[in-house]
Amino acid sequence: MDHPIGKPVPRKEGRKKVTGQALYVDDLSFPDMLHSVTVRSPAARGKITNISFGGNIPWDEFTIVTAKDIPGANYVALILNDQPYLAESFVNHPEEPVLLLAHADKYLLEEARRNVHIEIEEQPAIFSLTDSLVKKEIIWGEDNVFKKFLVDKGNVDDAWANADFIVEGEYETGAQEQLYIENNGAIAIANETDGVTVWGSMQCPYYIHKALVKLFGLPEEKIRIIQTETGGGFGGKEEYPSLIAGHAALLAWKSGKPVKMIYDRAEDMVATTKRHPSRTRHKTAVTRDGKLLAMEIDFVIDGGAYCTLSPVVLSRGTIHAAGPYVCPNVRIHSRAVATNVPPHGAFRGFGAPQSIFSLERHMDKVAQTVGLTPEEFRRRNFIHEGETTATSQMIREPVDMDQLLTQAFQHSDYHAKRERFARENSASNGRFSKKRGIGFASFMHGAGFTGSGEVYLQSVVSAEATAEGIVRILAASTEIGQGTNTIFSQIASETLGLDFDSIEIVQPDTGRVPNSGPTVASRTSMVVGKLVESAVMGLKQTLAGSGLLPDKYSESEFKKACADYIAKFGSLKTSSTYQPPPNVHWDDEKYQGDAYGAYAWAIYVAEVSFDELTYEARVEDFVALQEVGRVLNPVLAAGQIEGGVAQAIGFTLFENVVWKEGRMANNQMTNYIIPTPADIPPIRVYFEENPYAYGPGGAKGIGELPMDGAAPAILNAIENATGVSFTQVPLMPEQLMDTMSKMEQAFT
Ligand code: MOS
Numbered sequence: 001m002d003h004p005i006g007k008p009v010p011r012k013e014g015r016k017k018v019t020g021q022a023l024y025v026d027d028l029s030f031p032d033m034l035h036s037v038t039v040r041s042p043a044a045r046g047k048i049t050n051i052s053f054g055g056n057i058p059w060d061e062f063t064i065v066t067a068k069d070i071p072g073a074n075y076v077a078l079i080l081n082d083q084p085y086l087a088e089s090f091v092n093h094p095e096e097p098v099l100l101l102a103h104a105d106k107y108l109l110e111e112a113r114r115n116v117h118i119e120i121e122e123q124p125a126i127f128s129l130t131d132s133l134v135k136k137e138i139i140w141g142e143d144n145v146f147k148k149f150l151v152d153k154g155n156v157d158d159a160w161a162n163a164d165f166i167v168e169g170e171y172e173t174g175a176q177e178q179l180y181i182e183n184n185g186a187i188a189i190a191n192e193t194d195g196v197t198v199w200g201s202m203q204c205p206y207y208i209h210k211a212l213v214k215l216f217g218l219p220e221e222k223i224r225i226i227q228t229e230t231g232g233g234f235g236g237k238e239e240y241p242s243l244i245a246g247h248a249a250l251l252a253w254k255s256g257k258p259v260k261m262i263y264d265r266a267e268d269m270v271a272t273t274k275r276h277p278s279r280t281r282h283k284t285a286v287t288r289d290g291k292l293l294a295m296e297i298d299f300v301i302d303g304g305a306y307c308t309l310s311p312v313v314l315s316r317g318t319i320h321a322a323g324p325y326v327c328p329n330v331r332i333h334s335r336a337v338a339t340n341v342p343p344h345g346a347f348r349g350f351g352a353p354q355s356i357f358s359l360e361r362h363m364d365k366v367a368q369t370v371g372l373t374p375e376e377f378r379r380r381n382f383i384h385e386g387e388t389t390a391t392s393q394m395i396r397e398p399v400d401m402d403q404l405l406t407q408a409f410q411h412s413d414y415h416a417k418r419e420r421f422a423r424e425n426s427a428s429n430g431r432f433s434k435k436r437g438i439g440f441a442s443f444m445h446g447a448g449f450t451g452s453g454e455v456y457l458q459s460v461v462s463a464e465a466t467a468e469g470i471v472r473i474l475a476a477s478t479e480i481g482q483g484t485n486t487i488f489s490q491i492a493s494e495t496l497g498l499d500f501d502s503i504e505i506v507q508p509d510t511g512r513v514p515n516s517g518p519t520v521a522s523r524t525s526m527v528v529g530k531l532v533e534s535a536v537m538g539l540k541q542t543l544a545g546s547g548l549l550p551d552k553y554s555e556s557e558f559k560k561a562c563a564d565y566i567a568k569f570g571s572l573k574t575s576s577t578y579q580p581p582p583n584v585h586w587d588d589e590k591y592q593g594d595a596y597g598a599y600a601w602a603i604y605v606a607e608v609s610f611d612e613l614t615y616e617a618r619v620e621d622f623v624a625l626q627e628v629g630r631v632l633n634p635v636l637a638a639g640q641i642e643g644g645v646a647q648a649i650g651f652t653l654f655e656n657v658v659w660k661e662g663r664m665a666n667n668q669m670t671n672y673i674i675p676t677p678a679d680i681p682p683i684r685v686y687f688e689e690n691p692y693a694y695g696p697g698g699a700k701g702i703g704e705l706p707m708d709g710a711a712p713a714i715l716n717a718i719e720n721a722t723g724v725s726f727t728q729v730p731l732m733p734e735q736l737m738d739t740m741s742k743m744e745q746a747f748t
Pocket of ligand 1: 203234238346347350519520
């Protein structure tokens with residue numbers, strides 16, 4: 001295909017997936033393989049006093065691993081290295097791994113797991129970020145704080161005196177389960193001679209590699225991590241697979257046999273990471289004509305029992321907390337705090353959905369206070385090219401939020417509906433009617449690692465050609481359903497002018513591919529895709545430089561050149577290493593500067609109905625309009641947006657993690673409810689294309705963006721329908737009933 005970029009090229013691995021040929025980790029089996037389970041803490045916090053093995057179980061047939069069996073360091077190497085692979089003498093959250101069992105019979109294993117008794121001398125635990133902040137107990141470090149940031153622009157303190165209005169608000173978001181279709185799983189082979197090899201479902205092979213080097217105390221080349229086909233990640237397979245891979249590998253090391261560890265849904269939901277719950281407080285100074293003077297934002301996330309990725313989740317949430325507005329004085333104070341629940345972790349949006357929800361609810365409140373429409377208030381404060389964000393990042397690309405807003409309103413018929421709903425809602429004064437409302441959110445999402453992250457990562461992508469003229473891409477970026485393989489093939493095919501089928505994507509395997517960084521942070525298309533582009537460009541230049549390839553060439557001339565080059569020199573391989581775009585500067589100390597190379601900009605509009613009989617809020621229509629640079633593949637890109645919006649509707653109206661003493665009580669798909677197609681409105685996706693100079697083919701990132709805007713748009717619409725301002729998600733019918741019926745009583 002000529003010029004595949006921008007075309008709906010079919011998914012590279014799609015045929016294998018739909019015909020069942022694609023192999024997921026649980027499809028793999030090795031001779032002599034053992035199955036395995038994890039025995040977990042029954043209590044939230046306390047000292048392990050005794051472990052006993054009861055029941056009618058042939059215990060001598062089992063491989064049993066405890067912390068004492070760990071050959072290297074007992075921590076999951078990540079940021080602070082505070083999370084143990086296996087609790088040694090103290091547990092800090094329910095379901096914390098304490099002991100591992102392996103056996104060939106997986107049914108007997110389950111029986112055995114129930115007959116291991118871990119006794120805990122319990123100590124007081126805390127389960128909410130409020131209790132953690134007030135230090136009801138000190139459960140981590142000196143003050144329960146994993147990390148804090150301060151973003152300080154201008155002078156907030158002096159601004160209050162000049163304000164015509166000061167508007168305060170407090171907003172909360174709950175935990176959310178990633179609910180990928182394929183649960184977590186890994187298979188390991190490990191022994192002194194060969195080292196450790198792990199196959200598994202994962203986003204970040206090199207994160208696992210780094211963790212297992214420490215866990216086993218082995219040299220890097222003795223650890224090999226291979227990604228198997230992965231059925232969804234959404235951040236849920238960013239850091240957790242390092243734990244499960246290590247557990248399988250410890251059992252394999254001790255037993256001398258291959259060990260498979262697969263979580264079932266209940267275990268995956270109760271034990272693995274979720275989205276960080278959050279609380280945000282806003283205090284905003286505005287002038288009479290609706291100009292932002294100062295924003296003071298206090299953003300807190302609940303990190304759970306160990307630090308894991310909380311500092312970077314907090315960072316992204318902090319930087320996005322003041323949104324796409326220009327304000328001369330901004331102070332954002334943020335903290336990630338410890339509680340005795342399983343560590344919260346990466347989940348699509350990575351802190352931004354939390355702080356953006358709060359901001360976009362609050363902006364509607366400020367507008368109301370000033371006496372402007374939500375639209376007019378935002379129009380008076382949108383950021384433009386040449387203006388600076390909260391971190392004083394100068395926007396150097398043309399950004400036209402006004403125009404995006406106008407277009408999103410046209411697509412959603414916003415003005416007409418707002419007017420019609422107001423009329424109909426007030427006309428229907430009988431009880432048990434349906435009210436309608438429409439609301440929106442404006443937001444941005446930075447692509448790539450925050451601040452100096454990409455510079456530290458030093459990502460590499462390689463490309464090699466075979467004598468048959470097939471070009472292979474070697475990258476650690478994983479296909480997790482989002483389209484990595486297809487996008488990379490499109491970029492390589494476009495750059496080289498080769499057929500899409502002449503490009504092969506090498507399975508991510510740390511023994512074969514260089515470290516192109518983790519598959520996270522909306523970085524795969526923009527950052528790693530750019531490296532794919534320059535690596536394959538290197539192949540072309542190498543061939544041209546050796547006189548084997550003319551400037552203009554056909555596919556067969558390219559193949560001939562590859563064959564000739566390889567005959568002469570043996571092999572043809574090039575690599576490309578990350579270079580930051582020019583003029584990107586970030587100050588890690590002051591938290592000021594260019595937080596991201598580029599942002600995607602968006603307006604999401606939600607139309608809702610609220611049923612006064614059943615207290616159900618339904619999203620009836622949804623417009624998602626975004627500027628994401630160039631769209632590489634319109635079908636995959638729209639799929640990302642539709643999926644993200646659906647997941648965000650779940651976050652807003654359906655997905656309620658019920659906590660009991662730090663443990664998820666509803667860890668099944670029958671009682672943790674996610675929206676089905678029947679609950680999802682038409683999601684109408686629109687792209688504005690404004691090519692980004694430093695992205696491959698002009699692309700920016702989109703993976704996380706669609707998670708950000710739906711929750712505030714929906715709650716803004718619910719306020720428009722009901723006149724009631726709700727400030728937290730998930731917003732369940734129970735809560736709607738509670739609030740609304742109290743209000744009805746107050747009026748009668
Ligand atoms: Mo992510 S939430 O950056 O995998």
